[in-house]
Amino acid sequence: MKLSTIAFRNISRNRRRSLLSITAIAVASLSITGLFSLVEGMRIELATNIQSYSTGEVRIRHADVDRFEILNPVHLTVQDASAVMTILEGVEGVAATVPRVEFPGAIFLDDDTVRAVGVGIDLERERALHDIDARLVAGRFAEAGQNEAVVGTRLARELDLGIGERFTILTTTALRGSNAMTFEIVGLIDLPVPALAATWFLVPIDRAQHLMRMPDQVSTVLTRLESRTPVGSAGAVAAAAEAALHATGHETLSARAWNDISETYSLIETFSIIYDIIALFFFVLGSSVVINTTMMVVYERTREIGTLSAMGMGGGQLIKLFFLEGLYLSVAGAAVGVALGVVLSLVLGVTGINMGDAISIEMEIGTVIHPVVNLRSTVVVFFYSVAVASIAAVLPARKAARISPVEALRAV
Amino acid sequence: MKALSIILLALIPATTLMAQSAEEIITRMERNQVHDTSRMEGRLIINDRFGSRTSSFISYARGADDALIEFTSAGERGQKVLRTRDEVYLFYPDAAELIRLQGAALRDSMLGSDVSYEDMTGNRALLDNYRVSLDGEETINDHPTFRVKLEARGRNVAYPRQTIWVDRELFVxxxxxxxxxxxxxxKEVEVKETMEVSGLTFPSRMVIRDVLKRNSSTEFVIDKAEVNISLPRNVFSLESLRW
Amino acid sequence: MKFLVRLATKNLWRYGRRTLITAAAIALGLATYVLLDSMLVGADEESVRNLIWYETGSARVMHPDYWAERERAPLRHVIEDPDSVLDALRSQDVAATPRTTFSGELIVWRDPFPEDGSLLVHVTAIDPETDGRVYRFDQWITEGRPLQAGEPGVVLGSWLAEDLGAEVGYPLIISARSRYGARVTIDAEVVGILNSPNPVINRGGIFLPLDIADLYLDMEGAVTQIDLRFADYARVEGPIAELKQLPALRDLEIADWRLLGADYIAMMEADSVGSGIILFLVFVIAAVGVSNTMLMTIFERTREIGMMRALGMDDRAIRNLFLIEAAGIGLIGAAAGILLGALGNIPMVRVGIDYSAMFRTMDAGYRSTGVLYGAWVPSTFVIAALMGVALAVIVALVPTRRALRMDIPRALSRQ
Structure with a gap:
């Protein structure tokens, strides 16, 4: 009889035992898959938020902004914005350009002053970058040409203002004078990053340009790249974009890939490290569960091993038999576990896990986390589980194979 | 009354000026510079590390306390600043409400210049706020001057000490x-040019420097001035901001 | 009963390997749980410590109107007579230090600084003599030296220093308003650079001797706050209630660190939701591991149960026997798990996990730097041990009852 047939027969003969082994392997791989999806979800969320709200995939702005950042250099703008956007759209790999005018300022209330950041947006172009409509929780978006604003939910709460009410913001213009404008709140937006929800309000870009004295100027142009552009090539597109801009007389501008902007990059790094540490704990524990269960099964069968070797089965064959059994069980267990993990992650990916309203005020992570299945790590988890379980089966089998049949038969 | 004092001033022989007390010097300077009423047109040229820009304005003033400034240059056209004894109100054409500055907000710089809103409100009669003393004589830009030291009377005065150089002849x-x-x-203020209108001499071009911030200066130029004229009623009221 | 215990012990010994594996499952589960909890609590505790040791103290005495206006750091609402307050606190053996926080503009000039610049800042004036009673800066001064009373020196947070291009010995100017509104300037020299475990301090900390601030700001002895340290930061309500009775503090307000660091605490609580999810997952895996091995142990012994019943042992005794065995395994596992967890926790607490990625740009977020330390949480050890034993017993109950329900010949025929 072929060893594999015996292995299959053994598995189906002792269904309960097999089921336990499979469960152990399945639960371990399920939770590791789930954890990885959770971490992947947080990573992607972080990247998406950075791209959607602060940098795009490639960010174009005045090259000196960084240097004078602490001096609030609103006058360092992107001049001839429409021409610049046309040039950028001609760059290989750029799918869409999204102009923004950002203006930090003070909102004067009766007794208090609230710091806020107005963002002039072109709604149609924003839609090309992210699903901004899904974020609107009440009212509507501001109409071009109107002094209307959509306010971040937390900011609205802080201002104690609702739809239909008005506020006035005082800001520094690009001419470094001051200017103020009154906006009517027409909508509330739930920005996924708490720090933004607490400070941002969105207005039509033309009104922002008027307020800021920035005719055909913007503070930043964000770009979204063609979806087929390979990951990691944002840097190359940024370089090409900058070259194209410099060649056309826009030497003051710089283009940077989102992951090349140091602060965002290190943020992602830090997150990855913390979650890798936690994933390590899960791996150790998951492995221990698998090893334990498998070893238990094999020890329980010491007598059976004795019978088999008394019947003349050689040590090598014995080990192979147990390895095969372990392999089949672990393939089944890992498949079930990984599949469940993927399904669970997909379901949670749609519904989201609400992490509470107050999470990490300044981190660019949203309050609802949507796990994302990462194919590579899922495959790794599957093979890892299979390998650990099979090896765990072989070790005690080897030991059992070495003892004499008589002794083995005596074992309970 | 005012006219009389000007005549008297002109009659006093130069020698007796030496005997003048610092108080008199300041009083005479203020008589020249602080007008019962005035209407002026001018420019504010602001230089900082990022370059230079010019804002033009029309201002109305009454005494030391009340002033209304209306900006006319493209960048800030229609913006108005109303200064009363204790408060500053800002009017912006695109804003539906007035912005009232008080407390710490008064310390912000006006249009990013070297002049704060507080500097504008703090102009009231120097002798109320400072003890003055004559510290000597000096020639500034070819003009013989008195050097007058000012020491704040109270601890709540923004600039506890000042030195003012007053022209010996023109009291400007x-x-x-x-x-x-x-x-x-x-801060240092340097008067580059003066102007005489209706017998009153006052600075018409001065450069103000915030010494703590290097590479920055604000030039204040008056192109046209009328003094002691009758101003429309309610110029210095909140309603006037919304003309 | 005594007989059952003896029999259970004998069985455990007899099935040594089985006992060992099941106990190992429990032990590993517990140890992992304990260690992960230690890490997560450690991160939280460190954050709280860094908040208290470098930013808030355990509690703060201030003028009742100060808190509402703290953003502007006004010098209007002050403690006029800090000495009487300090005396009263001393009589209660409370460690205290006076401080004055004021807003101003930090001005640096090119040469030696790389760029001219000015920055709106909050400056903290500290009493170099007594500040160490509440705060722990001195050991973190990585360059230069601590402040000395009477000299116009400034200690800067390391990241702020880096942003400005400041080094020890560089001159700078602090432009501010006196208590009465007059403009003042303080010419000071950078004497030290502070690289503390608290990123907020590193990013924005500017420290000046209190007597210098008092002189320049015309404070006449008044301070904006007196910061306190209690022996146990977790219990502040009691001591604060007592202090409020003191005549010298009657007109003042005392806020504890939970209020002073409220934004941050809120953030940490939300974070603990995430920690909860992770710990729950660990618990699930561990529970599955334990129940698996336990179930198997008992299923394997169905035959034995049949045998005992055939020999006339009553069902309750058999069930109790198996439960006692399970409890025994649970105890061994729990003991081993706790030992393992404790041993593993020693390096976690002492050495920590160094991940030293740049926390710098995580703006005002976690108050933590590159090393993650564990914490001793006795309650977790106790709870984990109880859970281990309870789980073992509960899991044993199911297959035992099942085996007892089988008829004897069927049970005996099982392999």
Missing amino acids: MRRAEQFSANGRLL
């Missing part, structure tokens, strides 16, 4: 320095 300020409590120079 030629230069001023403002110091912190512990004597560091904060």
